[in-house]
Each structure stands twice: as C-alpha cells, then as structure tokens.
Amino acid sequence: MASVAIDMPLALADRREARISWLLAAPAILLMFLFILLPTLAVVILGFTDYELGYGGFRFVGFENYAELISDRTFRRSLWNTAVYTAIVTPVSIVLALAIALLIEAETRAKAFFRTVYFLPVASLLVAMATVWQFLFHPSIGPINAFLAYFGIAGPNWLGASGTVLYSLAIIGIWQSVGFNMVLFLAGLTAIPRELFAAAEVDGAKSWLDRFRLVTWPMLGPTTLFVTTISTINSVKVFETVKTLTEGGPNKASEVLLFTIYQEGFVYLRVGYASAITVVFLAILVVLMFLQYRILDRKVHYA
Amino acid sequence: MTSLSLGRIVRLTLLSLGALVFLAPYTFMLSTAGKAQSEIFSSSLSLIPEHWSYVENFSKALSRVSMTTLLMNGVIVCALIFIVQVVVAIPCAYAMAKLKFPAARLMMALVMLGLLVPIHATALPLYVAFDRLAVLNSYTALVAPFSISVFAIFLFLQFFRAIPDDLIHAARLDGMSESDIVTRVVVPNAWPAITAFAIFSVVAHWNDLFWPLVVVTNQDYATPPLGLLYFRAAEAGDDYGALMAATLMITLPLVAAFLLAQKRFVEGITMTGLKG
Numbered sequence: 001m002a003s004v005a006i007d008m009p010l011a012l013a014d015r016r017e018a019r020i021s022w023l024l025a026a027p028a029i030l031l032m033f034l035f036i037l038l039p040t041l042a043v044v045i046l047g048f049t050d051y052e053l054g055y056g057g058f059r060f061v062g063f064e065n066y067a068e069l070i071s072d073r074t075f076r077r078s079l080w081n082t083a084v085y086t087a088i089v090t091p092v093s094i095v096l097a098l099a100i101a102l103l104i105e106a107e108t109r110a111k112a113f114f115r116t117v118y119f120l121p122v123a124s125l126l127v128a129m130a131t132v133w134q135f136l137f138h139p140s141i142g143p144i145n146a147f148l149a150y151f152g153i154a155g156p157n158w159l160g161a162s163g164t165v166l167y168s169l170a171i172i173g174i175w176q177s178v179g180f181n182m183v184l185f186l187a188g189l190t191a192i193p194r195e196l197f198a199a200a201e202v203d204g205a206k207s208w209l210d211r212f213r214l215v216t217w218p219m220l221g222p223t224t225l226f227v228t229t230i231s232t233i234n235s236v237k238v239f240e241t242v243k244t245l246t247e248g249g250p251n252k253a254s255e256v257l258l259f260t261i262y263q264e265g266f267v268y269l270r271v272g273y274a275s276a277i278t279v280v281f282l283a284i285l286v287v288l289m290f291l292q293y294r295i296l297d298r299k300v301h302y303a
Numbered sequence: 304m305t306s307l308s309l310g311r312i313v314r315l316t317l318l319s320l321g322a323l324v325f326l327a328p329y330t331f332m333l334s335t336a337g338k339a340q341s342e343i344f345s346s347s348l349s350l351i352p353e354h355w356s357y358v359e360n361f362s363k364a365l366s367r368v369s370m371t372t373l374l375m376n377g378v379i380v381c382a383l384i385f386i387v388q389v390v391v392a393i394p395c396a397y398a399m400a401k402l403k404f405p406a407a408r409l410m411m412a413l414v415m416l417g418l419l420v421p422i423h424a425t426a427l428p429l430y431v432a433f434d435r436l437a438v439l440n441s442y443t444a445l446v447a448p449f450s451i452s453v454f455a456i457f458l459f460l461q462f463f464r465a466i467p468d469d470l471i472h473a474a475r476l477d478g479m480s481e482s483d484i485v486t487r488v489v490v491p492n493a494w495p496a497i498t499a500f501a502i503f504s505v506v507a508h509w510n511d512l513f514w515p516l517v518v519v520t521n522q523d524y525a526t527p528p529l530g531l532l533y534f535r536a537a538e539a540g541d542d543y544g545a546l547m548a549a550t551l552m553i554t555l556p557l558v559a560a561f562l563l564a565q566k567r568f569v570e571g572i573t574m575t576g577l578k579g
Contacts, residue, residue: 014403020481021404028395029410031451036417039425039432046428053431100321103314110315116565117322120329123561123568126510127528128550131535132328135335135543143331146348175325180572187573237423240512244532258423258513265427266517275427282424289419 043282046275053269065276075277077252078260084166085256086235089173094227096174097181102216104182105189115186119179126176130244133172134159159245162253169254172241177234181227188223192216229292236284257281332554336360336547343543356544364549367537372523373530374556377509380445380526385504388452389497396459397485401471414460417453422514430517444518445526449508455500462496463489502571509557527553 047065051058069075104114121129136144137158145155158168196215205211239258242248248255248263261281265274330350335343337352337360364370398404399411429448430439438444466489474484490497512528519525522533534549561568 017403018405021398021402022406024394024398024402024481024485025404025406025410027391028451028456029413031391032413032417032453035429035448035451036420036425036453037413039428040420042428043424053434100318103318107311107314107318110318112565114318114322115569116562118325119565119569120558120561121325122572123506123557125527125531125550125554125557127512127531128554129328131531131546131550132332135547136328136331138543141344141543143327143348175328178325183569183572237421239423240510240528243512243516244535261423261427262513262516266430271427271431278424278427282420285419285421285424 040282043275043278046272047279049272049275051272051275053271058272061272065273068273069276069280074252074255075260078248078255078257079280081166081253081255082236082238082257085170085173085238086232088167088170089177089235089238090228090231092170093174093177093181093231094224097178097227098185098220098224100178101182101185101189102212105186115183118182121176122179122183126240127244129176130172130241133168133175133241134245137168160250162251165246165250165254169238169241169246173235173238177231181231184223184227185220188220189216192219225292229289232288232292233285236281236288257284332547332551335543336551338544340542340544357548360544360548361552363542363545364534364552367545368530368534368549369522370530370549370552373525373527373553376525376530377527377556379442381505381508383442383446384449384508385501387446387450388455388504389500391450392452392455392459393490393493394482394485396456396463397489399456400460400463401466401468401489402481414453414456417451418457422448422511426514426517433518439518440521440524442524445515445524448514452500452504454503458500459493459496462493466492498567499571502568506557 048060048062049058050061050064100114100118104111104118107114136142139145139155139157139160142155142158144158148155156164158164192215196219197211200211200215205214237258238256239262242254242256242259243262246254248259257277258281261274261277264270264277334350334352337355337357339352339354339356339359342353342356395410399407404410425448433439433444433447438447470488470492471484474488479487509526510528511526512532515524515526515529516532519529522530525533531549531553535546
C-alpha cells in the first residue's frame with residue numbers, strides 16, 4: 001500500500017516531465033518533419049514519376065527513370081567523374097593534412113602561424129577563391145603556366161581541356177579541404193598521452209618512423225576514420241567549383257553528380273528524373289556511411 | 304630549445320614552401336586586383352603592379368554589382384539561420400538529455416537520419432513546394448530549410464549530458480520552470496558549444512551556393528557567392544583586375560573575422576568536428 005502511495009505522484013511527475021519534453025521538442029520535431037522527413041520521402045516518390053515543373057499533371061512510371069539513368073551517358077559520365085574526383089581529393093587531402101599536422105606538431109614556434117596559413121582556405125569563400133584559381137590556371141596569362149615556362153614546360157589548358165579539367169578541380173578541392181582535416185589531426189595529436197611515446201622509446205622504438213607506426217598512427221585511428229568519412233562525403237558533394245568554373249564542361253569532362261541534379265532538376269525542370277538521380281546520390285551517402293562505420297570501425301583502436 | 308637542428312631546418316623549409324603554395328591564390332588576388340588590364344595580359348609573374356590600378360578596379364567592381372546589398376544579404380541570412388537553429392535546437396536537446404522523454408530514442412534516430420540527408424537531397428521537393436507557395440526570391444526561401452539543424456541538436460545534446468543533474472535539481476527546488484531552467488541555467492553553461500556551432504553554421508551558410516542558386520533569381524536577394532556568380536556572368540571578357548577586386552571584397556569579411564577570432568575558430572571546428 002505504501003509503495004502505491006509513493007508511486008502515484010512519481011508516475012504523475014513522470015507524465016508531467018514527458019509532457020514538458022514533448023513541448024520543448026515540438027518545434028524541432030515539426031521542422032524535422034517539414035524539412036527533412038517529408039521532402040526525403042517526396043524525393044523518393046517523385047523519382048517514380050515523370051513530373052516536370054510547369055506541366056500540370058504527372059503519372060507514375062515505376063522504374064522508368066532508373067532504366068533511363070542506366071543508359072544515360074551524361075549520368076554515367078557524372079557518376080564516373082564524381083568517383084574519380086573523390087578518389088583523388090580524399091586520400092591526397094588526408095595524407096597531406098596528416099603530414100602538415102605532424103610537421104606543425106613537432107615545431108616549437110610558429111605553430112599558430114602555420115596553422116593559420118593552412119587553415120585560411122577553409123575560411124575563405126570558395127566561389128571567390130575558385131575565381132582566383134581560374135586566373136592561376138589561365139592557359140596564357142596564368143601564373144602557373146608562366147612558372148612552368150621558366151623550366152621550358154608548356155603548361156596545359158588546365159580548366160579548358162577535357163583531359164585536365166577534373167584534375168584541376170581536384171587541386172582546388174585539395175587546397176580547400178586540407179586545412180580542415182589538418183585541424184582535426186592536430187586535435188587528435190594533442191590528445192595522445194606523452195607517456196606513450198616515452199614507453200615506446202624504452203621498448204626499443206628508437207626511430208621517428210617506429211614511434212609513428214607504433215603509437216601515433218594507431219592512436220589517430222578514430223580521428224582518421226572520422227576525417228575519411230567527412231572528406232569522402234564532402235568530395236561526393238562537389239558543386240561550387242564546377243558550377244562557377246566549368247559548368248560541367250568541356251565535353252562533360254567535369255560533369256559531377258550534384259551538377260547533373262542541378263541541371264536536370266532546376267534548369268530543365270525535369271523534377272521526376274532529377275529526383276531519381278537524387279535517390280542514387282542519397283544511396284551513395286548511405287552506403288559510404290555504412291561502409292566506413294562497419295568495415296573501418298573494426299580496424300580502429302579506441303583509446 | 305630553439306637551436307636549429309637539421310630536422311628542424313627540413314621541417315621549417317617544408318612548412319614554408321607549403322605555406323607559399325597555399326597562400327599563392329591570395330597573393331595573386333591582391334596583386335592582380337591592382338593591375339591594369341594590359342599589364343595582366345603581359346606580365347604574369349611580377350607581383351607588384353607597375354601602375355597602381357586598385358582604385359579603378361575597385362570602383363569597377365562596385366559599380367557592376369551592389370556589394371553592400373550582397374554583404375548585407377549574407378549577414379541577414381546567416382544571422383537568421385543561426386538564431387532560429389539555436390532557438391529550436393536547445394530546448395529539444397535539453398529535453399533529450401535531461402528530462403524523462405519517452406521518445407528520446409526515436410528522436411535520436413531522427414537526428415541520425417537528419418545528419419545523413421543534405422540540402423541537396425531535399426532541394427527538389429522543397430523547390431517545388433516553395434514555387435507553389437510563391438515564396439521563391441525571399442529571405443524565407445533562403446532561411447526556412449535550414450531552420451532545423453540536427454547537427455546543432457546533436458552537438459548540444461553531447462554538451463548538455465555533461466551538465467550535472469544536481470544543478471538542474473537545485474534549480475527545480477528553487478521553483479524554476481523547465482523553460483526558466485533552459486534560459487537561465489542551461490544556456491549560460493552552453494556558451495562554448497553555442498560559439499562553436501555559430502562558427503560552423505556561419506561558415507557553411509556564408510559559403511553555400513547550391514540553395515541560393517536554386518531559390519533566388521532576383522539580385523536583391525543574392526548572397527555573396529551568388530552575387531559573385533552574377534558578377535562573373537556580367538563580366539563576359541577576362542577583366543581579371545575587376546574580378547579580383549570583387550573577389551577580394553567578398554572574401555575579406557569572413558577572412559578578417561577568422562584572423563581576429565582564429566583561436567575560437569579552430570577550437571570550434573575541432574569541437575564540433577570531432578563530435579559530428
């Protein structure tokens with residue numbers, strides 16, 4: 001009897017707290033529903049329709065859009081280009097960021113200076129800096145080719161030739177993302193207990209490389225996993241530089257996923273078809289997240 | 304230990320060379336913004352302009368697009384987005400972290416799902432809906448989709464979990480309501496998290512081109528990246544002097560803010576980054 005008497009007001013208090021929780025979370029829930037859940041669901045449904053903005057009706061066409069995607073050369077090109085871009089930018093920007101972070105960490109002075117310099121691109125307006133890169137890459141008046149000419153090398157038409165455009169965009173992508181990764185690595189490095197290095201040295205890890213292999217690298221596991229995930233996802237989302245500098249050209253050599261979605265959906269207004277591409281894009285993000293957390297997770301040594 | 308060992312010389316050389324490469328775009332931006340058209344086309348590697356044409360190039364850049372409108376729009380949009388995001392996310396994160404919330408696990412699943420879905424994935428239906436509602440070309444269209452930041456909820460959730468329960472119990476015993484607790488106990492304790500999130504949010508939305516490009520066709524609502532795109536379109540030729548002057552003006556605010564508050568900035572990225 002006594003326990004019931006105590007439980008009752010407690011249950012009441014719990015219910016009161018639950019009600020307050022719902023109230024506090026209500027705006028967030030409503031907005032999540034409106035701007036995340038509903039549109040995500042809508043994009044999946046639209047992918048099965050032939051909806052075009054400006055035309056009244058639409059009908060369900062099943063997997064017709066997806067069938068068209070498979071044979072669409074532009075889409076295949078854009079998928080391939082996105083993969084190539086990601087395969088260049090992600091590993092290079094991670095390795096470079098780690099190298100810079102190790103160099104800065106080992107330095108006693110000027111740490112803040114170098115950190116600022118390498119981080120500056122992250123804080124700069126990418127569209128603006130892309131314009132500057134366009135000048136640097138300019139085939140006849142650009143400083144890069146002028147510099148190469150000093151050594152008797154005839155520089156290519158960086159952004160203007162289909163053979164080099166994707167690599168040029170990748171250079172800009174690497175330049176822009178190294179600083180962000182570097183800061184994360186620096187944070188990871190400072191979190192490694194100094195005693196571990198001392199212990200490794202006592203155990204015979206005399207060279208810098210041994211200490212890196214035995215202590216630094218395993219201890220950076222979680223950071224590296226995180227940096228890899230973020231960098232891959234960001235590379236798959238490349239859009240700004242493509243839209244600003246190349247519009248997918250020349251000859252679709254820099255056509256990437258988001259640019260194709262933008263072009264089909266918001267320029268040609270083929271909402272149904274563009275939605276199907278968006279679903280593919282979303283599926284890629286899901287797979288990436290899943291892969292990195294399932295496969296890489298096992299190789300990571302958590303501190 | 305400031306002696307110059309061999310290792311240190313190698314390190315400093317590598318870092319300095321890298322720094323030169325990383326700073327090259329800024330160096331050439333500054334230099335080209337001060338060169339006349341003819342000089343840009345003749346000498347590519349000299350950095351100091353023979354004729355100082357800064358005034359000319361800057362006035363050209365200013366007359367082609369309304370730089371003040373662009374920067375104002377950038378500030379308005381980023382500020383609105385940030386304020387709404389924080390006001391919506393804090394109470395929700397507090398309920399999830401500190402109250403007996405029966406749907407807390409479901410909410411967590413929602414947050415995780417939200418982290419996965421970028422604006423690029425939801426843009427098409429949102430665009431169609433905004434078009435139907437006739438709100439394209441407005442601050443509403445620019446701000447609304449970002450009113451909810453699951454990333455903010457996630458970040459604040461991590462932070463609130465660290466606030467001692469005793470502090471909140473004490474506040475309750477003092478007769479404070481839950482909303483009082485949020486505004487007078489939780490928020491004052493959460494400033495580091497709010498600052499970190501502010502940096503993340505402002506950088507993301509100041510730089511965003513995709514969404515403004517989708518919903519804005521009217522120059523009056525152009526944000527800085529979009530404005531620069533218009534400027535480039537208007538600048539059909541290769542007037543790199545004026546173009547560099549414009550990029551300089553548009554890059555400067557955030558770069559200046561970064562240089563002034565860089566310690567916070569880096570801390571913010573580290574903190575939000577590692578927990579994202």
